Amino acid sequence: MNVVTRGIKNAVRSPxxxxxxxxxxxxxxxxxxxxxxxxxxxxxxxxEVKANAGTSxxxxxxxxxxxxxxxxxxxxxxxxxxxxxxxxxxxxxTLTDRLGTTDTNLTSSLALGSFGARQxxxxxxxxxxxxxxxxxxxxxxxxxxxxGTSDPNSIATNGGVLTxxxxxxxxxxxxxxxxxxGATLATKNNLAVNSTFTAYGKTITVKGIYTTGNxxxxxxIIMPIAxxxxxxxxxxxxxxxxxxxxxxxxxxxxxATLKTTLAGKADITSQAExxxxxxxxxxxxxxxxxxxxxxxxxxxxLIILLAMILVVRERRREIGVIKAIGGxxxxxxxxxIVEGLTMTVIGAVIGFALGIAxxxxxxxxxxxxxxxxxxxxxxxxxxGPGAGGFEGGFARAQSQLTTNLxxxxxxxxxxxxxxxxxxxxxxxxxxSAIPAWLTARxxxxxxxxxx
Amino acid sequence: MLTxxxxxKSFTTPGGTVHALQDVTLSVKTGEFVSIIGKSGSxxxxxxxxxxxxxxxxxxxxxxxxxxxxxxxxxxxxxxxASKIGxxxxxxNLIPNLSAxxxxxxALEFGGYPASSRLDRATQLLHSVGIxxxxxxxRPSRLSGGQQQRVSIARAxxxxxxxxxxxxxxxxxxxxxxKKIFDLLHDxxxxxxxxxxxxxxxxxxxGKTDRTFTLQNGxxxxx
Ligand SMILES: Nc1ncnc2c1ncn2[C@@H]1O[C@H](COP(=O)(O)OP(=O)(O)OP(=O)(O)O)[C@@H](O)[C@H]1O
Ligand SMILES: [Mg+2]
Numbered sequence: 090m091n092v093v094t095r096g097i098k099n100a101v102r103s104p105x106x107x108x109x110x111x112x113x114x115x116x117x118x119x120x121x122x123x124x125x126x127x128x129x130x131x132x133x134x135x136x137e138v139k140a141n142a143g144t145s146x147x148x149x150x151x152x153x154x155x156x157x158x159x160x161x162x163x164x165x166x167x168x169x170x171x172x173x174x175x176x177x178x179x180x181x182x183t184l185t186d187r188l189g190t191t192d193t194n195l196t197s198s199l200a201l202g203s204f205g206a207r208q209x210x211x212x213x214x215x216x217x218x219x220x221x222x223x224x225x226x227x228x229x230x231x232x233x234x235x236x237g238t239s240d241p242n243s244i245a246t247n248g249g250v251l252t253x254x255x256x257x258x259x260x261x262x263x264x265x266x267x268x269x270x271g272a273t274l275a276t277k278n279n280l281a282v283n284s285t286f287t288a289y290g291k292t293i294t295v296k297g298i299y300t301t302g303n304x305x306x307x308x309x310i311i312m313p314i315a316x317x318x319x320x321x322x323x324x325x326x327x328x329x330x331x332x333x334x335x336x337x338x339x340x341x342x343x344x345a346t347l348k349t350t351l352a353g354k355a356d357i358t359s360q361a362e363x364x365x366x367x368x369x370x371x372x373x374x375x376x377x378x379x380x381x382x383x384x385x386x387x388x389x390x391l392i393i394l395l396a397m398i399l400v401v402r403e404r405r406r407e408i409g410v411i412k413a414i415g416g417x418x419x420x421x422x423x424x425x426i427v428e429g430l431t432m433t434v435i436g437a438v439i440g441f442a443l444g445i446a447x448x449x450x451x452x453x454x455x456x457x458x459x460x461x462x463x464x465x466x467x468x469x470x471x472x473g474p475g476a477g478g479f480e481g482g483f484a485r486a487q488s489q490l491t492t493n494l495x496x497x498x499x500x501x502x503x504x505x506x507x508x509x510x511x512x513x514x515x516x517x518x519x520x521s522a523i524p525a526w527l528t529a530r531x532x533x534x535x536x537x538x539x540x
Numbered sequence: 541m542l543t544x545x546x547x548x549k550s551f552t553t554p555g556g557t558v559h560a561l562q563d564v565t566l567s568v569k570t571g572e573f574v575s576i577i578g579k580s581g582s583x584x585x586x587x588x589x590x591x592x593x594x595x596x597x598x599x600x601x602x603x604x605x606x607x608x609x610x611x612x613x614x615x616x617x618x619x620x621x622a623s624k625i626g627x628x629x630x631x632x633n634l635i636p637n638l639s640a641x642x643x644x645x646x647a648l649e650f651g652g653y654p655a656s657s658r659l660d661r662a663t664q665l666l667h668s669v670g671i672x673x674x675x676x677x678x679r680p681s682r683l684s685g686g687q688q689q690r691v692s693i694a695r696a697x698x699x700x701x702x703x704x705x706x707x708x709x710x711x712x713x714x715x716x717x718x719k720k721i722f723d724l725l726h727d728x729x730x731x732x733x734x735x736x737x738x739x740x741x742x743x744x745x746x747g748k749t750d751r752t753f754t755l756q757n758g759x760x761x762x763x
Contacts, residue, residue, distance in 0.1 A: 091649070102637050410633045413594055414695065415622020415650035417615065533621075534595035536633055537585040537707055 092420050096427025100435075110396040111436040117389035118440025121382050122501075122509045123448035128378035129505045130452050134497045135368045135375070142364035144337050146177075146344055148330040148355045156185055156234075156328075163355060165325035170350050171332055176339040181240040181261075183329040184317050187232035188310075193288040197231040198277035198308040205231050233274065234309035235288070237317025241269060243331055244311055246301045251311075256282035256297030264315035266293045271307040272300045289320040337361055371497070374455050386512050393520025397429050401524045405531055412533035422525040429521020437513045444509070445501060452499035542591070542703065542735065543567040547600030549586050549758075560586040561597070562758040568751075570702070573729040573736045575746040578755035584739040585707055587755065591737065592625050592705045593617040605702065622650040626696025626734075628706035628725075632688040634680040640666060640691045641676045644698055651699030665694040669724060686717035693724060697734075704728070706738040710745065718742070 101107055148171060152160035162184065172180050188195065199205070209229045236244060239261040245251040251258060251269075259267050270280050275298045280286065284295045293312070301307055318324055334343045340361035347357050401408070411421055549561040560583045568574050576584050589595040591602060593609050602610050609620055621627075634643045644662035653661065666676050669690040671683075680688050689709060696704055706725065710718030722738075722745050729736045738749065746752045754762045 091655075098637065406633070407635055410629075410635065411646075411650075412618070413592070413621060413627050413633075414647050415618060415625075415699075416646075417618045417650075420650075532595065534589040536627075536629060537589050537594065 092423040093427050096424045097431050099424065100428045100431035107432060110392065111432055111439065113392045114389055114433060114436030115439035115443060117385045117392065118437050118509075118513055119443035119447060120385035121389065121512055122441060122444025122505075123451045124378040124381040124385060125505045125509050126444070126448035126499050126501050127452040127455055128375050128382070129502060130497050130499045131371050131374045131378070131456065133500075135371050138364050138368050138371075139337055139361065142337065142340075142359075142361040144334040144340055144361065146332045146334060146340065146347065146357060146359040148332060148347065148351065148357050150328055151353060151355055153328055156187055161354075162323065162326035162328045163330060164327075167351060167354065168325075168327055168330065171330055171347065174332075174343060174346055174350065176335050176343050177332045178335045179333045181238065181243045181331040182314050182327040183239075183243065183331075184237040184314050184321075184323065184327050185329070186235045186237070186317060186321050188235055188288055189232055190230050193233065193286065195233055195274065195278050195286050195288070197233045198271075198273040199231040199305070201229060201231045205229075234305065235317060236309060236311050237314040238311060239314050241299075241311050244299075244301065244306055244309075246303045246306065252300050253297045254300050256295070258299075259296045259311070259313060261313050262315070263313040264319065265313070266291050266316060266320075267296045267312065268293050269297045269299050269311040270295050271309045272298055273304070273307045274309065277308075291320060334359075341365065371456070378455070382512070386516060389513075390516040390520050393429060393433055393516060394523060396432070397425070397521050397524035398527065400428070401425065401527050401531075406536060408528050408531045409533045409536035412531070413536050418529045421528045425525035425528055426518075426521050429525065430517055433513065433517035433520065437510075437517070440513075441509070448501065449499045452497060456497045541567065541570055541603075541605060542737075543603045544587075544591070545601050545603070547587075547590060547597045547602065549583070549590060549595070550598050559758050561590070564600070564755075564758070564760055566753055566760055568735060568737060570735055571729065571733040572751065573726065573749045574738070574751045574753065575749040576737065576739045576753045576755060577741065577743065577746050582755040583758040584755055586758075588705050588707050588737065588739055591703075592627060593620050622647075622652070623699050624702050626693075626698070626701040626704040628689070628692050628696050628704060628709045630708040630711040632680065632685070632692045632712075634688055634691055634695070636680055639677050639679055640671055640683065640687075640694075643680070643691060644695050647695045647698035653699070661698070662694075665697055666691065669694045669697075685712050686721065689713065689717075689721050690724070693721070693728075697728065697732075700732070702735060704734055704736045706736065708739055708741065710740065710742060718745075722748070 148163070150160055150163050152158045153162070163182075168180065168182055171177060201209075206229060209232075238244065241258050241261055242249070242251045253269070254272055256269075259269055275281070275295070278286065280295050280298070282295055282297060285292050286295070287293070288310075299307075299311070312320075314327070318326055332343075332347075334340050340359050344357055344359050344362055347355070351357070408421055412418070544564055544566045547561055547564045548559070551558045551560060564583075564587060576587065578584050586595070590597050590610070591604075593612070596610050600610075601608050604620075604624065607620075609617065612620060627633075634640075635646065638646060641659070641662050644665055645658045648658045648661060649655075663673075663676065671687060671690050671694065675683060675687060680691070683691065689712075693709075696706075704725065709725065710721050713721060725736055725738065726748070728734050738745070740746055752762070753760055
């Protein structure tokens with residue numbers, strides 16, 4: 090028999106009491122562990138979503154989406170501001186326009202359809218007022234979309250390099266009358282590489298044929314932005330800017346800066362910002378679970394502390410006797426620490442087993458509950474008919490994001506295990522050292538007093 | 541040789557200061573068997589706890605074999621209790637979840653006895669106070685009061701102390717059993733030259749000791 094065996098023996102002295110304490114402690118340890126696991130998994134997901142959200146920012150003139158809306162396009166001065174904004178690494182400018190039958194010799198490869206007819210109903214030649222001016226409106230036909238861009242790849246719907254089926258891509262910084270023609274439009278008008286067509290009264294040379302897999306894009310024309318600006322007599326005008334930020338960490342601050350520098354003149358959106366809104370519910374789970382960890386740790390410490398204080402009170406006399414017959418304070422304290430540690434170790438083992446078992450379901454239910462409430466409030470954005478690839482891409486990314494977010498898998502990483510063990514040890518030491526220290530203050534003279 | 545010189549002890553209680561001992565002076569020779577009698581509340585237990593370094597006097601000094609124990613450090617006092625003093629209490633005060641044997645071995649551990657020989661020594665001690673093999677492995681709750689007191693005497697004797705301090709060792713026992721316990725202590729003082737100081741209410745027992753001190757309101761009245 091020594092201090093250690095006496096401590097262990099005392100811990101199992103009254104099995105029911107010890108069992109109850111151990112069980113309560115185990116539950117708080119299980120909570121700590123599962124909360125830590127949930128937190129770790131959720132935070133990993135948040136990082137993943139943020140990292141994948143990309144670093145591009147879309148800037149459109151206020152009131153304009155694609156070819157729709159009204160207001161002023163972005164100016165050269167504004168583009169310069171964007172280019173000079175800190176952390177902006179590259180800028181792709183786009184100016185879109187549509188060719189009517191009077192503007193070109195090409196025939197649109199898109200059927201007007203009921204949708205197109207409705208979009209162009211205002212231009213139908215139905216008023217006498219127009220006859221009196223002598224300027225007859227053309228019959229409604231589908232228009233040909235023209236995209237002037239500083240980077241032809243920005244049209245690619247897959248977010249990568251534009252697929253050129255024949256010929257070669259064009260330089261977005263050129264100002265020549267050259268174009269890439271969508272595959273369907275080329276077929277419709279029998280265009281091949283080096284063919285020419287007329288637009289805005291000028292002869293344009295086809296440099297390549299592209300495919301995107303998107304019917305709208307494949308019926309369009311891509312030209313250098315400067316060319317479109319000149320042909321449409323809108324010098325410097327831009328109706329869509331895609332700016333890349335050097336790091337995902339800087340997206341939010343860059344958006345904020347642009348919102349002030351372009352105040353009121355432009356609408357600014359970023360995937361990262363939208364991702365941030367989407368993961369905000371996950372982040373609140375992380376906060377919630379942290380609170381849970383702290384609360385469970387506090388409860389666990391309190392359970393052990395109170396249990397040990399009760400034990401010390403109950404055994405005042407016994408402690409006095411041990412001191413009276415020559416037991417040192419060190420031995421008494423040691424014995425009580427061992428007793429407390431025995432209970433906490435048993436509790437921790439049960440708690441860890443329990444925690445590992447419940448951490449999976451707990452993480453899943455925490456995440457799915459929060460996502461159910463979040464998805465009803467999260468805004469859905471879609472692209473207009475002329476909105477181009479960016480908006481459509483956003484919508485896709487957005488819906489992917491929400492389905493992805495519910496798929497948080499609970500994983501017990503070594504770090505989480507280590508921190509759970511650390512917290513448990515801290516609780517165990519605190520919970521048993523304080524009461525053990527109380528034993529040092531018990532006066533041995535007490536043993537001579539009759540109860 | 542144990543000398544108590546002008547020892548006073550007072551307690552501060554919510555109701556005022558209690559003077560449990562006032563200028564107590566006495567001395568006990570080595571191997572002597574003395575008794576302390578007095579009414580309840582006269583300070584007997586208080587005096588015994590000061591002699592055993594369980595408590596410190598408010599003033600005065602206690603010199604045990606040339607050592608002034610009341611000025612010793614806490615650790616030295618613990619060693620003093622473990623090696624020089626054997627306590628016997630009215631309520632036996634055995635550790636409830638340890639067997640008779642383990643209770644004795646606990647005292648041996650505190651006295652610095654080598655672990656390997658503790659079991660043999662405890663068995664032999666219990667045997668000498670009349671606790672037989674089958675009783676040695678029982679917990680205190682499964683022993684009679686007289687048997688428990690024998691175990692506690694064995695525990696007190698464990699480290700061959702120079703002094704045994706017994707506070708009403710027969711107080712909870714019937715007169716026949718009490719007599720046996722007293723005889724046991726008496727034999728010890730004869731055979732081992734152990735100095736025994738026993739507090740008692742029993743004047744019969746007191747009459748059989750070498751000397752009797754009477755305490756009255758914290759003062760020694762007769763020597
Ligand atoms: N820790 C304490 N705090 C306050 N008063 C105390 C304390 N210990 C003892 N006293 C008081 O000191 C006085 C002497 O007490 P003590 O226990 O020494 O008496 P006693 O002679 O042993 O009595 P009994 O025969 O009933 O055991 C009593 O009045 C008691 O109330
Ligand atoms: Mg008393």
